[in-house]
Amino acid sequence: MLRDTLYPEISPYTSGHIAVDDLHEIYWEESGNPKGMPIIFIHGGPGAGSSPASRRFFDPDYYRIIVFDQRGSGRSRPLGEVRNNTTPLLIQDIETLRRHLGLDQWHIFGGSWGSTLAIAYAEHHPDHCLSLILRGIFLCRPSEIDWFLYGMRTIFPEQWHEFNTFLPEGERHDLLKSYHTRLMNSDPEIHMPAALAWSKYEGACATLLPSEGTVNSFLDPVVALGLARMEAHYFSNNIFLPDNFLMDNIHKIRHIPTTIVQGRYDVVCPIVTASEVVEKWPEANYIIVPDAGHSAYDPPLCRELVKACERVKGTTV
Numbered sequence: 001m002l003r004d005t006l007y008p009e010i011s012p013y014t015s016g017h018i019a020v021d022d023l024h025e026i027y028w029e030e031s032g033n034p035k036g037m038p039i040i041f042i043h044g045g046p047g048a049g050s051s052p053a054s055r056r057f058f059d060p061d062y063y064r065i066i067v068f069d070q071r072g073s074g075r076s077r078p079l080g081e082v083r084n085n086t087t088p089l090l091i092q093d094i095e096t097l098r099r100h101l102g103l104d105q106w107h108i109f110g111g112s113w114g115s116t117l118a119i120a121y122a123e124h125h126p127d128h129c130l131s132l133i134l135r136g137i138f139l140c141r142p143s144e145i146d147w148f149l150y151g152m153r154t155i156f157p158e159q160w161h162e163f164n165t166f167l168p169e170g171e172r173h174d175l176l177k178s179y180h181t182r183l184m185n186s187d188p189e190i191h192m193p194a195a196l197a198w199s200k201y202e203g204a205c206a207t208l209l210p211s212e213g214t215v216n217s218f219l220d221p222v223v224a225l226g227l228a229r230m231e232a233h234y235f236s237n238n239i240f241l242p243d244n245f246l247m248d249n250i251h252k253i254r255h256i257p258t259t260i261v262q263g264r265y266d267v268v269c270p271i272v273t274a275s276e277v278v279e280k281w282p283e284a285n286y287i288i289v290p291d292a293g294h295s296a297y298d299p300p301l302c303r304e305l306v307k308a309c310e311r312v313k314g315t316t317v
Helices: 052-057 087-100 113-124 142-149 157-165 175-183 188-204 212-218 221-236 271-280 299-312
Strands: 014-019 025-032 037-042 063-068 106-111 129-135 258-263 285-289
Touching: 014 087, 025 087, 037 052, 037 087, 037 113, 052 063, 052 299, 063 087, 087 113, 106 113, 106 299, 113 129, 129 299, 142 175, 157 188, 175 188, 175 221, 188 212, 188 221, 212 221, 258 271, 258 299, 271 285, 285 299
Parallel strands: 037 063, 037 106, 106 129, 129 258, 258 285
Antiparallel strands: 014 025, 025 063
């Protein structure tokens, strides 16, 4: 029988920082079995960073669990730094980490923006990917960004009203531009309230049922600053990739064994995107979770993600 609950909490057996240029150092850690099958956890956001719970989807006796924080996120340094911070550079950082750890291939696990970056990485480096486990598919296209900024009001009007009215009335005509201006301001008294408002909005919409714990986790200042500033940065710059790049290059990765786990009621990354991806990627094992939202820790979604990691164990030597 496949395990369907998170594994117990574990601590890393090694961790560190890698200087990836003159400005950025990315945090990385390993836990589980040092001689096990390597799997890398790619966190969401962009900018959300990883957490101790990120390790718990994976059997620590089988997997060599690799977790890292992307540029400007979590324990990477400097927090919230947008200079030298683009999708091609994030892809380059993953390759730097792979080589640093002496790995040829690994399994890839990513949700939300983590699915975006996982797909982008795989399209650039398919030969290094043993499999993909993707959750809450997000391609960061203009329609998806517009949905995040305005469309979620359809389902979460109270939360959107708070997000909207945080800004003075004269700044509400363009939410992304107005938040971006505030978030990039060097004064913490300006950027931190905006970061908390942005992050609270996302956290409040991330679960199928209200979750005070989820919202509180999004209000952690490190999470809020990294998440809000990086999302505004990437959303304002078309994620630094050509239009429709990820969808147009799916043909390059259709041969990679892939599981897509999608909450039916994911409001942050609506199921329509996953559906469009699967139309172009029919080989993917597509699992719709009928009673889940966006958060990987929604219990029904969490169970399917753990099961997906368990199934991968039987497909590799």
